[in-house]
Amino acid sequence: MAIIVNKREEQTELQQRIAAELREKAAANSRTENDIKAPEYDVEKSEYMKNLSDSHLPGWVWLIILVVAAVAAFFIAQLMVKK
Numbered sequence: 001m002a003i004i005v006n007k008r009e010e011q012t013e014l015q016q017r018i019a020a021e022l023r024e025k026a027a028a029n030s031r032t033e034n035d036i037k038a039p040e041y042d043v044e045k046s047e048y049m050k051n052l053s054d055s056h057l058p059g060w061v062w063l064i065i066l067v068v069a070a071v072a073a074f075f076i077a078q079l080m081v082k083k
Contacts, residue, residue, distance in 0.1 A: 011019070
């Protein structure tokens with residue numbers, strides 16, 4: 001506790017004033033940030049989201065593509081080996 005008291009005694013009047021102003025500004029900013037509420041969006045009711053379709057392929061389609069590609073690669077490799 002004595003160290004804190006000594007540090008404050010060593011501060012000039014200008015430093016003490018600046019520190020007090022900064023503390024006031026920090027307190028004011030913390031109050032205003034807590035008072036501000038973020039807007040609430042309801043995606044289900046949004047006009048932008050209506051009539052949109054899912055544009056990615058389902059997993060089973062990717063599996064079929066992968067199997068066909070693997071079979072094709074196997075047959076191409078067999079043709080290369082026979083030559």
